[in-house]
Amino acid sequence: MQARMMQQPLIVSSLLAHAARYHGDAEIVSRTVEEPGADDGVAIVDGVHRYTYADAHRRAGRLANALSQMGIGAGDRVATLAWNGYRHFELYYAVSGMGAVTHTLNPRLFPEQIAWIINDAQDRIVFFDISFAGLIEQIAPHCAGVERWVAMTDRRHLPQSALPLHVYEELLAAEPEDFAWPALDENSAAALCYTSGTTGNPKGALYSHRSTLLHAWSACLPDTMNLSGRDAILPVVPMFHVNAWGLPYAAALVGAKLVFPGPALDGKSLHELFEAERVTFTAGVPTVWLSVLQHLQTSGATLSTVRRMIVGGAACPPALMQAFARDYGVAIQHAWGMTELSPLGAINTLKQKQLDLDEDARFAVSVKQGRPPFGIDLKIVGAEGDELARDGRAAGDLLVRGHWVIDRYFGAGDSPLVDGWFPTGDVATLDADGFMQITDRSKDVIKSGGEWISSIELENIAMGHPAVAEAAAIGIRHPKWDERPLIVVVRKPGRDVSRDEVLAQYPGKVAKWCIPDDVVFVDALPHTATGKISKLQLREQLSAYRWPVAA
Template structure:
């Protein structure tokens, strides 16, 4: 057999340093703006950023950090954190972003599991570092992201980031690295068991940055002023710190202040056109704008992911404020982008209601990600928008295995996401649940996310969660747990009546519970494990009368075998 003909192209490895080098050379005067921990607004350019990232690389090499070793960060979104993204990875070490919102015990586990040599931290986390340091004996040093004049008073000996950089010239030449060498380490939020590490490569992250920048993906542009609200410690801020220098976009970092007023004022001051974050953050922003009667003067687009975007929130952004919502789905194990809700030409010609129905789903897979849904028997299910199945994915920025785990989670080369979903004939993904959260009532599945979305569409509801409660006849039935808007009133009967005509009768929630607040994970997702524990003894009204004439059977297809 004749061997394939070799191409005659330059063999230039995909290194993350090339993204910042490109921005410094071709977008050198583009601003990076940060609200600092010190309280002021800091401004500099991509050219300045690369010089300081090189100084950081030189400083870490002087501290004897070797390629492949991990350097942790406990930091908000800011210019020094961005320098770490490139200064650490640029000479071959691994940038390990740590979520400071996790429990201290989980953070200590993560630092020790990663075997971080040094940890860079914002001074707001001084007390946390003092608590962590005795539990992390292998950390050689803790580096405060500050100058000598702003070092916090701590028990733990710390180094000054600015002093370390000041001792270096910044004339470092980025080395050419094996593109398959490790670049970044991110851990899952650890809602069940210990957090698990996803170890990315230079190749996977550069490809991910290109994919994120595509027009039908996150669509970053040199014309954008981008404010990532999603933290840089949460799956690399969804790739924005890599995609922004690739495209030459202006970056605006909010620091620690993520309340509605602070975000709005920074967006307006810096003429932000593009943002990204989880639904819980946007709840605060929209509440502030509603109360203040504020309007956006520049914001055009926002990516919402991390958990399902309620359709009511999407309608508010688009109908009341003229901001396009890009609904997205992904996960730590996917770097994280998987799908985004963008219409093709034919879909864009459909009636408004049909277009909106598509855009409220999680969207189509971007090039580089393949997906499928499988049944309990492992067989592929049809893309008909009806069949529910376990979602599996694969691609060049999807993990093969977890960090420091010998076994692989893959099933026949596919990663099982733990999500339950449908895929419609248009190829649009609709996440209906996490597999552990799906409500199985009488042998049929009920989507907790769909029931939550209906609840938050009620004008009196600020936030809602749906969990399963035990039922003597149906095994499980849905309970809606609701947080009301300030000053609003709502009864159980009024909310249940709001569901009428929106779902089939056997999907109707059996009860409503009102609470002051819902528990969230460190990444802003609803923490349903805690809710299930809180309501484990809750008795549903229908459970008290579950006789053979139970009215819940009224709307169930008689040939399904479910619900009697």
């Protein structure tokens, strides 16, 4: 017997339509790339633009009409090269809502990689913030398939260019705001994101409308990001990186105030926005929160309204979590995900029974990457593919499946799935309560004397020293033990720490054979385009390193 229920497709346009109708006066605030001045009829005050979900919905309709006039249709890829801002938000909804595919480009990649991605995706139009005008000049000659380059600005701020640029605000001004958003197949493509390509050419993950909405719903749940219309959300994670972890969709779903930081992502600039806009929730990679913490410590500033931070992209040093909780009353929650997972795979929210644990025991759970929400399933396997125990001790290759996990890459014929599970490339443990902890990337794990050493654990211990700003552990070839761990350290500005002081952190915290054999100090660690420490570049930089004779 069939149920008698309405059938309505889960489509991206319905999110903004809901926000406009039921949360129409909720604000969207953006720090812009232009200097203060009149812009699209709304005043920019001190470089900050503000309007509402109702305004965004009307402008998205104008943009969808403009795209239709330019011949964009179902399935066409429309690229963005932009910071977190209101125009980028409009593109998210206009492009996907009309049935085309929003393709976000990461400006932190090499120009050659960006051009390769544009060509691989067969992007027809590229929208870009004016701060990337120089980059556009570099890549345009290599992107013959791009029909139009659109500067996301008004005529007054249009940069000089040899390219025949279109002006975003003029495109919108020429069109009506009413647009008949189509009732798309919810399994049709909505957005395209590429991996950072650290091991070869980047690969595209093509998300559906259905997967995007299910991901947004899940993100808002109390045990995931716990978002509501009472929040002011500032996504530091870029909209060009896995769709800002889905926050532009989740915020519209609940009608939360959105605060976009634009290109100013330093600790001081972020703190100013946190305070001015009364931000309650924010999300970003560990290096961002290190910058914010350093600003707070050096300036003596406090956080008035921020109470929750999500950290993802890399393991958060426990010392960072403790400093924010102890000194500023901010809870940092670990999250884990991948481009291939849209990206949410796990988030660390304690269960009721864990709230009764003592402080040290609670913290030991909090430093894990978390547990999966409904819609995601995890398991770990050994070398032969056999599932390992969920005891919090056995470490194996992490596999995942779920409603917002890809089954193959964009344009690829073969699927990477193994018996219906996606191999993440991470090494992890799972405990009986479902909490997962990443111990390493499979390509970064240090193998010494036939045993695995977790580079993440070694890094977290080094970060516990008050004079250490960043640390990375890598395996260096050893004549006796195959590999031995080397810890690479960046000192905090104005602070000093010696090799012996760093190594003194380890006894009693790891087995003796896991303790690094040496410490190297550097001015800065190399990072990938998504903010992670690049172990590949670091190993290349230290290729000439030789162990001390006593090692």
